[in-house]
Amino acid sequence: MIGAGAVGAACAYFLTRKGFAVHVVERGAVAAGSSSAGEGNLLVSDKVSGPELELALYSRALWEQELAQYGELWEFESKGGLVVATSAQAGRALRTLAAEQRQRGVDARDVEPDAVTDHEPHIRRGLAAAVHYPQDAQVQPMLLTAHLLRLARAAGAVVSTGVNVTGFEVQASTESRRVVAVQTSQGTLACEQVINAAGPWAGEIATMAGVDLPIRPRRGFVLVTEPLPPTINHKVYAGEYVASTQSEHLGLEVSAVIEGTKAGTILIGSSREHVGFERRVSLPVLRAIASAALELFPRLAGVTLLRSYAGFRPYSPDHLPVVGPDTRLKGLWHATGHEGAGIGLSVGTAKLISQAMAGEGTDMDLAPFSPARFEAVAPA
Amino acid sequence: MSVQRSGVAKQPAYDVAVVGGGPAGLAATAAAARLGRRVVLIDAGAQLGGQYWRHANVSSAGPHDHVGHRDWEVFEALNERIRRHRQTGAAVHVAATQVWFIEPPGSDAGEPDWTLHLAPTCGAPDDRMPRTVRADRLILCPGCYDRQLPIPGWDLPGVMAAGGVQALLKGQRTLAGKRAVVAGTGPFLLPVAEQLARNGARVVAVCEASRIGNWGRHLPTVARTPSKFAEAASYGWSLARARVPYRTGTVVMRIEADSSGEQVGAVKLGRLGSDGRLRESSESLDVDLVALGWGFTPALELVSAAGAETRVDVDQSLVAVVDEEQQSTVAGLYIAGEATGVGGAQLALAEGELAGIAAADATHLERSRVRALRREIRRLRAFAVAMQRSHPVPPRWSEWLTPETLVCRCEEVAYAQVSEATSDLAATDARTLKLLTRCGMGWCQGHVCGFATATLAAAGQARQLNAEDLRPLAKQFPCAPIRLGSLLEH
Numbered sequence: 001m002i003g004a005g006a007v008g009a010a011c012a013y014f015l016t017r018k019g020f021a022v023h024v025v026e027r028g029a030v031a032a033g034s035s036s037a038g039e040g041n042l043l044v045s046d047k048v049s050g051p052e053l054e055l056a057l058y059s060r061a062l063w064e065q066e067l068a069q070y071g072e073l074w075e076f077e078s079k080g081g082l083v084v085a086t087s088a089q090a091g092r093a094l095r096t097l098a099a100e101q102r103q104r105g106v107d108a109r110d111v112e113p114d115a116v117t118d119h120e121p122h123i124r125r126g127l128a129a130a131v132h133y134p135q136d137a138q139v140q141p142m143l144l145t146a147h148l149l150r151l152a153r154a155a156g157a158v159v160s161t162g163v164n165v166t167g168f169e170v171q172a173s174t175e176s177r178r179v180v181a182v183q184t185s186q187g188t189l190a191c192e193q194v195i196n197a198a199g200p201w202a203g204e205i206a207t208m209a210g211v212d213l214p215i216r217p218r219r220g221f222v223l224v225t226e227p228l229p230p231t232i233n234h235k236v237y238a239g240e241y242v243a244s245t246q247s248e249h250l251g252l253e254v255s256a257v258i259e260g261t262k263a264g265t266i267l268i269g270s271s272r273e274h275v276g277f278e279r280r281v282s283l284p285v286l287r288a289i290a291s292a293a294l295e296l297f298p299r300l301a302g303v304t305l306l307r308s309y310a311g312f313r314p315y316s317p318d319h320l321p322v323v324g325p326d327t328r329l330k331g332l333w334h335a336t337g338h339e340g341a342g343i344g345l346s347v348g349t350a351k352l353i354s355q356a357m358a359g360e361g362t363d364m365d366l367a368p369f370s371p372a373r374f375e376a377v378a379p380a
Numbered sequence: 381m382s383v384q385r386s387g388v389a390k391q392p393a394y395d396v397a398v399v400g401g402g403p404a405g406l407a408a409t410a411a412a413a414r415l416g417r418r419v420v421l422i423d424a425g426a427q428l429g430g431q432y433w434r435h436a437n438v439s440s441a442g443p444h445d446h447v448g449h450r451d452w453e454v455f456e457a458l459n460e461r462i463r464r465h466r467q468t469g470a471a472v473h474v475a476a477t478q479v480w481f482i483e484p485p486g487s488d489a490g491e492p493d494w495t496l497h498l499a500p501t502c503g504a505p506d507d508r509m510p511r512t513v514r515a516d517r518l519i520l521c522p523g524c525y526d527r528q529l530p531i532p533g534w535d536l537p538g539v540m541a542a543g544g545v546q547a548l549l550k551g552q553r554t555l556a557g558k559r560a561v562v563a564g565t566g567p568f569l570l571p572v573a574e575q576l577a578r579n580g581a582r583v584v585a586v587c588e589a590s591r592i593g594n595w596g597r598h599l600p601t602v603a604r605t606p607s608k609f610a611e612a613a614s615y616g617w618s619l620a621r622a623r624v625p626y627r628t629g630t631v632v633m634r635i636e637a638d639s640s641g642e643q644v645g646a647v648k649l650g651r652l653g654s655d656g657r658l659r660e661s662s663e664s665l666d667v668d669l670v671a672l673g674w675g676f677t678p679a680l681e682l683v684s685a686a687g688a689e690t691r692v693d694v695d696q697s698l699v700a701v702v703d704e705e706q707q708s709t710v711a712g713l714y715i716a717g718e719a720t721g722v723g724g725a726q727l728a729l730a731e732g733e734l735a736g737i738a739a740a741d742a743t744h745l746e747r748s749r750v751r752a753l754r755r756e757i758r759r760l761r762a763f764a765v766a767m768q769r770s771h772p773v774p775p776r777w778s779e780w781l782t783p784e785t786l787v788c789r790c791e792e793v794a795y796a797q798v799s800e801a802t803s804d805l806a807a808t809d810a811r812t813l814k815l816l817t818r819c820g821m822g823w824c825q826g827h828v829c830g831f832a833t834a835t836l837a838a839a840g841q842a843r844q845l846n847a848e849d850l851r852p853l854a855k856q857f858p859c860a861p862i863r864l865g866s867l868l869e870h
Contacts, residue, residue, distance in 0.1 A: 029812040030805070036815050142815040146805035161808050225864065226823065263791065263818060268864075281685070281857045283481060283497070290867045301865030306825065308857045 001025070001195050002165050002182070002205055005035035006141055006343050007335050008197035009148035010350035016155035018358045023191070024149065024159045025184055027201075031145035034199045034342060037311020039222065039259065039267050040141040041235070042344035045081040045133035046242050048097065049104045051368035052320055056341070057105060058364050059348030060135055067347060070151075074144035075262060081136030082111070082119050084127050084296065085239040091129030094239040098131045107135050120236055122299050129239075136235055138259070141343045160186065168194070168209045170329065179209065179331035193357060195333040200277075200312040202322075202336035211328045214374055215337050217312035219273045221285055223293075226304040227264030235259040238296065241270065252285060256292035258300075265306065268293045270340075272313070279310050313339045323349050323369035324356065333357070334371050393493045393514040394420045394472070396739045399479050399682060400521035402430020403725040404717030404732030406458040408519045411736025413465035415745075420513055421462070422474045424501045424860075428462070429455055430523055431543070432725045434550040450571075450611070451725065476501045477509060478860035482518070482686045484710065494518040494712070499862045511869055517712050517739040520683055520700075521732055524676040524718035527697070528828050529564075529777050530795070532785045533635030534672070538644030541828075542572045542673030555579050557669025561647055563587035563632040564673040565771040570615035572671055577622035584665050586619065587630040589652055590771045598766030605763040607726070629653075633660055633780045635670055644670055650780065658779050674773050677831055678719040681859040684851070686713050691847055693721045695768035696831070698850035704754065705743060706735035714739050723764035730756040778839060787836065788829040790822020798833075802840025810837040811852035826853040 001008050001015075004026035012022045026032070042063060047053035063076060070076075083098075085091040098108040111130040116123055119132060149159050169181035169188065181190045196213075198205045206213035241255040257269040271285050286308060294301055316322055316337030326332040335353055338345050348364070355362045396412045398405050401423030409421045421428075427435045433455045465471035481497040493514040500509060526541035533539070540548075540556055542564065548554045559582045562573040573586045595602065602609055619626060631650045638645025647670060649663045678699050680690060688708035689701040699722075700715040702708055708715050716731035734753045737743055743750050781787075783796035797817050807813040810833055819833040820826030826833065830853035838845040858867075 029808050031815070032812065036812075142812070143805075146801075146807070146816055149806060150804055159806060161806065223864070226861070263821070280487070280687075281481070283483065286857075287868055290864050294864065294868070301863065303864050304861045305858055305864050305867060306823075306861065307821075 001197060003197035003199060004030050004145065004149060004159060004161060005033055005197065005199050006031065006145045006346040007199070007338070007349055009145040009152065010346040011195055011197060011335055011353055012152035012157045013148045014350040014354035015357065016152050016157050018354045020357065022152060022157040023189055024157060025163045025165060025182070025189070026161045027164050029161050030149060031142050033201070034311050034313060035141045035145050037309055038141060038340065038343060039269065040139045040144070040343050041341065042137040042139060043081060043341065044106050044135050045083055045108070048242065049100045052341070053101070053104055054364060055321070055345050055348045059345050062347045062351060063137065070147060073147045075140040076137060078137040080234045081133040082234040082236045083131045083133065083239050084116065084123070084236065085129040086127060086295065088128050090239045094129050094131055097242060106133070108133055120233060122231055122297055123236065124296055124298055138235065139343060144343065165205060165208065176330050179329060193331050193333060195335055195353065197335045199336055199342065200314040202314060202334065209329055209332055211326055211332070212374065213322065213334060213371065214317050215322065216274060216315045217277050218315035218339060219271070219275050219278065219310060219312055220269060220340065221271050221289060221308055221310050223268040223286060223289060223305055224307045225266040225268070226306050228266060228303065229264070230260060232258055232260040232266060236296065238292065252288070254285070254288040254292055256296050258293050258297060266300070266303070277312060281308065281310070314342065315339050321345060321349060321369050322371050323353065324366045324371060326371045328375060393516060394418045395515065396517045396519060397422065397494060397496055397513055397515035398519045398521060399496070400430065400523055400717070401425055401428040402432050402521060402523050402717060402728065404728035405430065405521035406462065407729045407732030408521060408716055408736035409471055410458055410461045410465070411733045412740045413462070413470040415737065415740040415742045417740045418470060420472045420474060420515065422477050422479060422496065422498065422513065424476065424478050426476050428459055428473065431547065434547060436551060436553060454729070474498065474510065474513070479682060480858040480860045480862040482682055482859065484686060485712065499860060499866055517714065518686070519714040519716060519735045519739050520686070520719060521717045522679040522682050522719050524678045524722060525827055527674045527677045527831055528672060529674050529773065530785050530787045530829065530832050531632060531635055531780060532782050533637070535786050535789050536635055536637055536644050537642065538668055539635055539670045539672065542568060542671040545669070545671040546572050546575060549575050549579060555581055557581060557667070559584055559667045560669040560671060561585050561587060561632065561665055561667045562671045565589040565773065566673060566675050567612055567767065568673055570612065570619065572673065573624055574615050574618045577619065577624055581669070583622065583624040584667060586624060586626045587632055587649065588626065588628045589631045589774050591629045594770035598770060601762045601766040604759055608763055631658070631774065632670065633658070644668055652774055656775055658774070658776055675771065676718060676722045677827070678722060680719060680854040681856065683708070683715060683719055684854045685856045685859050686710055688713055688715065690851065692845065692850065694765050695722060696773065696845055697722060698847060698854055705738035706731055707738060721761070721764065722768070723760055727757065727760040727764060730760065778836060787832055788819040788822060790824050791818040793817045793819045798836050802837065807837060808841055810834040810849040813837040814852060820853050
């Protein structure tokens, strides 16, 4: 298992339950990458109908059933989402999206514009449309990752942090090539299967294995306010956010995403940019985020900003995660490319991988997520 | 996206911007202005002087503003020089203002200079205050704050940082309690105790964790800094006259509430053996004020935001790396005072002046002065190192914690949660520990609990504290609290 983020931790958890001997290797610390730089979203509202929405609904069921007993450990909160539109045009698009989502089994409830303040008393007046999504939820992603790894360790998994993967040992025959070991900064680990769950760094890992995987970092910033008494009840975002997650645009995309946390702070996003792994604070981007948030919640203007953080989403060019075996190199699997949805989709991804690796039928068809869709791409 | 614009016209760039109006910043400003540079001095205080020369608030100021201050004549001379530079327009003082963001030359702002984004220290900005200042060179003199260690009961009202007690006395003329114990380590405990006693408090003890014998190894260094020795002796004399017991190898291990349960009532003492082991003593002292000081933590927000390299100093503080002209690892950025290593006001004055000369590109014109300053800096730095070695934080301080002791008071994180995170949840470093427990994520942003959190993370891995433990607790944005609405004001 390469990577101890939420996806790697969830894979370790589900694989140990299938009886696999699992060794997790992580370059940094537990959840040091994308998993510690997001908000811990478990969203169905931002997914257009298609395989990603199916994976979100499948994951949603796991959170609430199979993993319900651990919910408190990772602060699972079914807070619900409220998507709003400020223009008539965006309002029509939002209502159409919600209708499609309802067809797929999403609980999406139209809210009359004059009733929006019943859900969010501090939101601006005069919105064109709003939809309430009671299934949207949140976890604390650091706690999620750390506890999934703790549970996996209790079931026999080994977790090694501060270990760099440096290469792969491949056995080649006339008909196929197969991974037999992973080389690391701390020695060679023999293995039958290796899962690349390195998030935005998964492309680099794939390159070491001699395969091409077009996963790239897509930077995002989050602003954090001072702790306040409960002010915002849901995850509230502008309808444009859905377009932003699905966009092909390579420049800066900003859409307002605002939510309260148990600690009382308010998290304000979101931005999407392709700037490599550049961490330096960009004031124009933070200003654009703040401006978009104040459009929805003008009263936040007087609230004190405490900090900000930046992170990198594992971006996949067709906005679908990359989950399953790589047919170019036997024994190599990928579990990455979830962009901003990796926390929510981690458990579904992991359970499907554990079923596929055990040779069982999978609860959901993995074909739409197959790395094979990129195999025509020549290695960089 | 619409952005509000203030009516303030874009200011031309200054030659030098100085942030911080304490000893280092004043010396830097005076030096650069003397050498013909246009200097802007940005300071959080309403009046210059910093924490070292803290003024009484206007409402409580009296004719004896200087009482209780050391080297007041040095301040007055510097202040007078800067006042004259202000009259000629060579220097501009922007008071009661904090820098909330620094953009280095050539960053997103697209300017060839440093761009500093400003906000008022308190209240809303007014139109006279510039929102941004640009400068060719930047000198950061951000000072430091009290370093604290968690102790059982330290969240009770009546427990304060030693520097906070002194600030109340200097700024508000307020005595924080009537029966006080001053505890921790380092020479700063002495003036705090002395000022409490002189203002009418009964100081029942100064508890110094270190042993005076520690100084024995550093006698030659002390001999080269007689002024420091004289300073300590004068405090010692005052304390002896006020019959304040000075107890070495002694720590406050536990703070207990009074009968109301809501305020400090007593402290339990412990003894530190020469082997570093902690033993609880049967002794307790009745007090209503506990002043705690474990040295100082340099304020590194601006240094980190500007991208300058940092390192761990002798006293385990994160400090800026500077060369022999006080220049950081970022070209055009100079750092002086406590941010380069805690060393006191005299050292800060010398570093500030040198930084001012260097930022004015005048080291070749001022050769003899530069040589003298470097000598002074070497001598005082050697003393500071001896001081830090003689007054270490007790290596086994965490032994006095109980599972219930709050490590982070803002977020109410107990030691038990920290232990669970380091043992069961694989928090192998301070960043992971912080994100798993919320230690250092509250109002103080790690100012109070950052050092403790970092050392507990390292201790959980049975290794020495390193810079990577401390860096995540020195946040970068915003460098000072700012209202969300003000973020949009250019």
